Amino acid sequence: MNWTLAIPEIVLSCCGMAILLYGVLSRGNAFFMSSMLSVGALLLTGVLVLSTDAGSGFFGLFITDAFSAYIKLTILVAAALSIVMALGYAEHANMQRFEFPVLILLCSVGMLVMASASSLMTLYMGIELMSLSIYVLAAFARDDLRSSEAGLKYFVLGALASGLLLYGISLVYGFAGSMSFDALGAALADPKKVSAGLVTGIVFIVAGLAFKISAVPFHMWTPDVYEGAPTPVTAFMGTAPKVAAMALLVRSLAGPFSDLLGQWQQLIILVSIASMLLGSLAAIGQSNIKRLMAYSSIGHMGYALIGLAAGTPAGIRGVLIYLVTYVFMNSGTFACIIAMRRRGRAVEGIADLGGLSKTDPGLALALAIFMFSMAGIPPFSGFWGKYFIFSAAVAQGMWPIAVIGVLTSVIGAYYYVRIIKVMYFDNAEPAFDARPASLSFVAAASCIFTTFFFLFPAPLVAAADAAARALLG
Amino acid sequence: MIAALAFYLFAAILIGSAVMVVTARNPVHSVLFLILGFFNAAALFLLAGAEFLAMILVIVYVGAVAVLFLFVVMMLDINFAQMREGFQRYAPVGATVGAMLLLELGIVLGGWKFAPDAANFRFAPRIAELENTAHLGQLLYTDYILLFQLSGLVLLVAMIGAIVLTLRDRGPSRRQIIARQIARKASETMVMVDAPIGTGVGAADYLHPIPEAAEKPDTHEHAHAGHGGH
Numbered sequence: 001m002n003w004t005l006a007i008p009e010i011v012l013s014c015c016g017m018a019i020l021l022y023g024v025l026s027r028g029n030a031f032f033m034s035s036m037l038s039v040g041a042l043l044l045t046g047v048l049v050l051s052t053d054a055g056s057g058f059f060g061l062f063i064t065d066a067f068s069a070y071i072k073l074t075i076l077v078a079a080a081l082s083i084v085m086a087l088g089y090a091e092h093a094n095m096q097r098f099e100f101p102v103l104i105l106l107c108s109v110g111m112l113v114m115a116s117a118s119s120l121m122t123l124y125m126g127i128e129l130m131s132l133s134i135y136v137l138a139a140f141a142r143d144d145l146r147s148s149e150a151g152l153k154y155f156v157l158g159a160l161a162s163g164l165l166l167y168g169i170s171l172v173y174g175f176a177g178s179m180s181f182d183a184l185g186a187a188l189a190d191p192k193k194v195s196a197g198l199v200t201g202i203v204f205i206v207a208g209l210a211f212k213i214s215a216v217p218f219h220m221w222t223p224d225v226y227e228g229a230p231t232p233v234t235a236f237m238g239t240a241p242k243v244a245a246m247a248l249l250v251r252s253l254a255g256p257f258s259d260l261l262g263q264w265q266q267l268i269i270l271v272s273i274a275s276m277l278l279g280s281l282a283a284i285g286q287s288n289i290k291r292l293m294a295y296s297s298i299g300h301m302g303y304a305l306i307g308l309a310a311g312t313p314a315g316i317r318g319v320l321i322y323l324v325t326y327v328f329m330n331s332g333t334f335a336c337i338i339a340m341r342r343r344g345r346a347v348e349g350i351a352d353l354g355g356l357s358k359t360d361p362g363l364a365l366a367l368a369i370f371m372f373s374m375a376g377i378p379p380f381s382g383f384w385g386k387y388f389i390f391s392a393a394v395a396q397g398m399w400p401i402a403v404i405g406v407l408t409s410v411i412g413a414y415y416y417v418r419i420i421k422v423m424y425f426d427n428a429e430p431a432f433d434a435r436p437a438s439l440s441f442v443a444a445a446s447c448i449f450t451t452f453f454f455l456f457p458a459p460l461v462a463a464a465d466a467a468a469r470a471l472l473g
Numbered sequence: 474m475i476a477a478l479a480f481y482l483f484a485a486i487l488i489g490s491a492v493m494v495v496t497a498r499n500p501v502h503s504v505l506f507l508i509l510g511f512f513n514a515a516a517l518f519l520l521a522g523a524e525f526l527a528m529i530l531v532i533v534y535v536g537a538v539a540v541l542f543l544f545v546v547m548m549l550d551i552n553f554a555q556m557r558e559g560f561q562r563y564a565p566v567g568a569t570v571g572a573m574l575l576l577e578l579g580i581v582l583g584g585w586k587f588a589p590d591a592a593n594f595r596f597a598p599r600i601a602e603l604e605n606t607a608h609l610g611q612l613l614y615t616d617y618i619l620l621f622q623l624s625g626l627v628l629l630v631a632m633i634g635a636i637v638l639t640l641r642d643r644g645p646s647r648r649q650i651i652a653r654q655i656a657r658k659a660s661e662t663m664v665m666v667d668a669p670i671g672t673g674v675g676a677a678d679y680l681h682p683i684p685e686a687a688e689k690p691d692t693h694e695h696a697h698a699g700h701g702g703h
Binding site for chain 1: 636
């Protein structure tokens with residue numbers, strides 16, 4: 001049975017429930033204390049993840065290896081950054097309730113399970129635990145009409161995606177006779193056993209997972225939900241769940257379905273190209289920075305999918321590096337967006353950033369670095385993420401998709417650089433309110449990672465390499 | 474022999490009560506016959522060796538669903554005579570549809586060809602020496618313990634979500650503070666009042682202490698509580 005492999009998940013969920021109890025029983029507002037405890041719980045879980053052995057537990061439902069450890073650490077860091085960011089935001093939006101960090105913790109449990117799933121049933125339970133928490137988080141500012149709308153919209157569409165995923169799982173189970181990844185991989189090694197029904201099932205599973213990473217054509221919910229949800233929740237949605245869902249996509253396609261590469265490769269290429277195109281073209285007309293980030297995240301997921309489409313260890317390594325750089329860029333950018341607050345009111349327009357370099361040079365510099373990095377301009381980390389992905393695609397002879405990726409990066413650079421132009425060359429708007437130290441911390445930490453990644457890339461690249469090899473053998 | 478007798482007994486009562494469910498004039502009787510039917514179905518499961526299903530049937534259907542039905546039937550004021558009004562008029566149409574369905578069922582079953590070894594796969598594989606309750610328990614709580622616990626977490630999140638999104642602290646509501654209730658003495662709450670003949674007692678006499686704002690609705694509520702049980 002080997003349940004000790006799941007100790008990080010078990011400890012994290014117990015911590016979540018303990019913090020919930022603490023919040024319920026404590027007098028006064030427990031928001032700050034439970035947030036701090038949650039960050040502590042995430043750190044503790046991170047240490048436990050590092051000390052967990054590789055192996056398979058719970059009768060083949062659960063697996064830990066270098067890949068799952070890599071993904072789990074990324075998820076935990078992203079979740080901790082979101083909780084810290086929410087500290088500075090919550091007091092303004094009347095969101096100071098201890099359930100917020102607790103929901104993020106339980107959501108993280110779901111994501112950790114996703115990273116370790118080695119059966120379609122574990123995959124589904126992890127996704128549901130994650131999604132349900134995010135639906136609630138999106139509607140967390142319940143007195144705000146847009147937040148409720150975002151929560152409801154995400155819930156209804158998410159339920160539809162869950163249905164698609166379950167349908168795909170049932171088809172795969174019906175045609176292949178097993179839900180465990182090992183057994184599926186063994187069954188599919190024989191090409192004669194691959195029927196049309198099975199491929200249909202895989203397509204449905206990919207569709208369900210593509211919804212979670214908001215890849216085109218399952219992206220419709222993204223701009224509205226990103227715009228409506230409270231900003232720290234948007235920051236959270238844009239990082240950790242994307243990492244977890246992408247990890248699942250990688251683990252299922254490169255794991256049990258790896259022998260069907262020819263079948264799903266075209267699908268992933270199609271989704272990837274469409275995401276890159278839509279992400280770069282549709283963002284041009286946006287004036288709301290949260291909507292812009294939504295389209296930007298769609299585009300980024302398109303780039304990450306190229307590495308998966310390559311189907312080689314180098315490609316998977318590219319995806320993993322890309323995800324980490326993306327988490328830091330995105331968290332940093334959202335820390336800057338949360339800091340956009342004028343006379344107590346949050347502002348979200350790109351025009352509101354006008355002349356930021358004069359009123360708040362530090363914030364302007366940080367945001368400029370993130371934008372350059374997102375555009376893929378060296379030496380920032382975003383460039384290296386794209387570099388590893390494109391080089392893996394080229395090594396596989398996939399020239400066309402690499403060229404399309406570079407072209408869409410150039411188009412995308414337009415709207416990233418436009419923000420920098422607004423900050424540095426437009427007329428100054430009134431200064432923003434003083435920002436809380438927590439936001440400065442997140443922005444500074446992300447900024448340091450993004451800027452200096454190129455000096456010390458070796459540890460991350462080595463870890464990603466080990467993770468990719470653990471997956472593809 | 475006894476098993477066969479028991480089977481025919483339970484089956485006959487089951488069919489009889491099922492007929493009574495649809496023909497009884499009083500809807501409360503229908504529901505009671507339904508409960509009788511559930512019990513007999515549970516007995517049939519027991520005879521077939523599926524004791525877990527039998528227990529679930531009694532606990533879930535009799536214990537919860539049928540009682541809920543009973544409540545609904547008793548609480549709703551439905552005029553069943555009016556609902557049955559068009560029975561004679563629509564009977565031919567209903568009978569025709571029923572006959573068609575029966576015919577189709579016959580055609581399907583008549584044309585059914587069983588695979589030669591299909592009979593071997595009729596039952597789920599099970600370990601011979603285990604009771605099926607123990608077997609189900611082993612599946613749920615040993616093999617799939619991870620998924621079982623994860624479903625528990627999903628339900629916990631659903632509960633937190635429902636509370637977070639809907640619970641509002643109503644300021645002026647009067648909360649029950651049990652410690653205070655237990656700690657107080659009769660002398661603090663009870664006042665003996667001499668009611669002069671012909672005047673009775675006023676609110677100031679029996680409400681102690683007098684609530685600041687909620688004096689009027691409170692007395693109103695008391696007046697209603699007396700009628701509640703009709």
